[in-house]
Amino acid sequence: MRNLWIFINKYNAFFLFIIFEISSLVIYIKYNSFQKASFINSTNKITGGLYAQVNELYGYLSLRETNDSLAKENARLRTQLKASFYVDSVNKKQVKDTIYKQQYTYIEAKVINNSTNRSNNYITIDRGSLQGIGKGMGVICSSGIVGKVVFVGPHMSIVQSLLHKDSRFSAMLAKNHEIGYIEWADDLDPHKGYLKDVSNNAQPHLGEEVVTSEFSLFPAGIPIGKVSNLHIKTGGYALNMEVKLAVDYGKLQYVDVVVNKFAEEQAGLEAQQKKNE
Amino acid sequence: MNRVILINFLRFISLIFLQVFLLKNITLYNLSTPYLYIMFILLLPFETPNLLLFALSFLMGIIIDAFYDTPGLHAASCVLLAFVRILFISVTVQKDGFDNEPEPTLSVMGTRWFFTYALILTLAHHFFLFNLEVFRLSEIPFTLSRFVLSSIFTVFLMLLSGFLFYRKRKR
Numbered sequence: 001m002r003n004l005w006i007f008i009n010k011y012n013a014f015f016l017f018i019i020f021e022i023s024s025l026v027i028y029i030k031y032n033s034f035q036k037a038s039f040i041n042s043t044n045k046i047t048g049g050l051y052a053q054v055n056e057l058y059g060y061l062s063l064r065e066t067n068d069s070l071a072k073e074n075a076r077l078r079t080q081l082k083a084s085f086y087v088d089s090v091n092k093k094q095v096k097d098t099i100y101k102q103q104y105t106y107i108e109a110k111v112i113n114n115s116t117n118r119s120n121n122y123i124t125i126d127r128g129s130l131q132g133i134g135k136g137m138g139v140i141c142s143s144g145i146v147g148k149v150v151f152v153g154p155h156m157s158i159v160q161s162l163l164h165k166d167s168r169f170s171a172m173l174a175k176n177h178e179i180g181y182i183e184w185a186d187d188l189d190p191h192k193g194y195l196k197d198v199s200n201n202a203q204p205h206l207g208e209e210v211v212t213s214e215f216s217l218f219p220a221g222i223p224i225g226k227v228s229n230l231h232i233k234t235g236g237y238a239l240n241m242e243v244k245l246a247v248d249y250g251k252l253q254y255v256d257v258v259v260n261k262f263a264e265e266q267a268g269l270e271a272q273q274k275k276n277e
Numbered sequence: 278m279n280r281v282i283l284i285n286f287l288r289f290i291s292l293i294f295l296q297v298f299l300l301k302n303i304t305l306y307n308l309s310t311p312y313l314y315i316m317f318i319l320l321l322p323f324e325t326p327n328l329l330l331f332a333l334s335f336l337m338g339i340i341i342d343a344f345y346d347t348p349g350l351h352a353a354s355c356v357l358l359a360f361v362r363i364l365f366i367s368v369t370v371q372k373d374g375f376d377n378e379p380e381p382t383l384s385v386m387g388t389r390w391f392f393t394y395a396l397i398l399t400l401a402h403h404f405f406l407f408n409l410e411v412f413r414l415s416e417i418p419f420t421l422s423r424f425v426l427s428s429i430f431t432v433f434l435m436l437l438s439g440f441l442f443y444r445k446r447k448r
Binding site (some may be wrong): 012013014016017019020021023024025026027028029030031044046047050051054115117118119120122124158186187188189190 | 297298301302304307310327328331332334335338339343344345346347348349350352353356357359360363364409410411416419
């Protein structure tokens with residue numbers, strides 16, 4: 001017994017190394033899926049609070065750009081107003097419209113932590129379950145799609161951005177509605193994505209717009225980017241192309257979380273159908 | 278003794294702030310990212326007990342992880358770094374020299390020794406970190422180039438800060 005104690009004491013560095021290394025690897029493997037994300041992330045009080053404060057400071061540096069993008073969005077929305085259309089039918093009847101029912105609502109949120117330079121990037125926003133945010137909701141900004149909510153705290157949430165190895169969203173070519181999926185390019189360039197698995201009879205050309213499809217978390221037609229290269233080597237039988245992303249992820253300031261009113265119904269139905277099979 | 282604790286505590290706090298709020302946003306050509314915070318573990322005094330050394334490395338890693346949203350990744354790399362540090366110091370430094378050489382800083386140990394020390398420890402840390410982060414062999418050339426270029430950046434910053442806080446040795 002005494003010899004064993006001496007042995008352990010002599011090589012204590014090695015045994016301590018083993019103990020600490022195993023415990024940190026256990027944390028890494030257990031919590032990295034974000035399914036059971038622990039308090040060790042940026043939604044807790046200390047880290048989240050610090051990020052929020054520093055972000056106040058950063059906010060001043062990009063006021064001009066935020067202003068510009070808001071002004072642009074205002075202009076775009078104003079063109080959709082009824083008042084800006086010329087009415088060319090003389091007899092105008094008031095029809096009470098019951099066809100439309102609101103499907104999507106949006107919760108605006110401020111980005112308090114962001115990264116674009118790692119192989120898995122996350123964004124922290126300052127809205128949480130108390131404001132009605134739930135896991136799996138889509139996130140967009142004024143110029144395009146941002147990502148998906150993966151972890152919700154009471155006041156903050158973590159968004160898995162498109163710049164993540166596991167991010168994959170249904171997308172289509174805007175003109176001929178050919179469906180594929182969009183994912184991040186594999187060389188960590190925050191301005192590049194790949195549109196994959198597009199059917200072979202689509203004839204895409206450079207500069208064509210890529211938007212979200214009807215099957216994604218987002219409303220259809222939200223811009224993603226523009227086709228920038230038609231010939232990339234990624235393998236597979238379908239068409240793959242490179243997309244220049246519309247959103248500058250490094251400069252995100254304000255985002256909107258998409259709340260789909262029918263998401264629960266859809267998920268319930270699909271789960272039931274799976275059970276029946 | 279109290280002075281040593283105070284200095285290391287201040288170094289701990291300031292390196293975390295520097296890493297999380299400044300260096301986190303710096304990347305050169307999508308390849309080179311500095312992780313200067315490991316300098317805290319490098320500069321702990323020679324006499325630090327092993328248990329304390331591992332505990333501090335683990336703590337440092339977990340705090341950085343909390344800010345980077347990667348629970349365990351930096352902690353694992355830092356613990357490995359602490360182990361390599363113990364091996365390196367036991368091989369290169371005589372045990373009698375501890376009295377007048379309390380800390381492995383650049384001004385105390387000289388440029389050549391500190392450069393080798395920083396280089397080897399940074400390489401070990403970054404190699405483990407980048408490979409654990411990606412965890413697949415298919416991107417090995419890209420991961421390796423990130424690892425090499427980031428290590429160069431980190432060592433450069435370490436030497437820079439070493440010379441910045443250079444103090445002439447009292448004889």
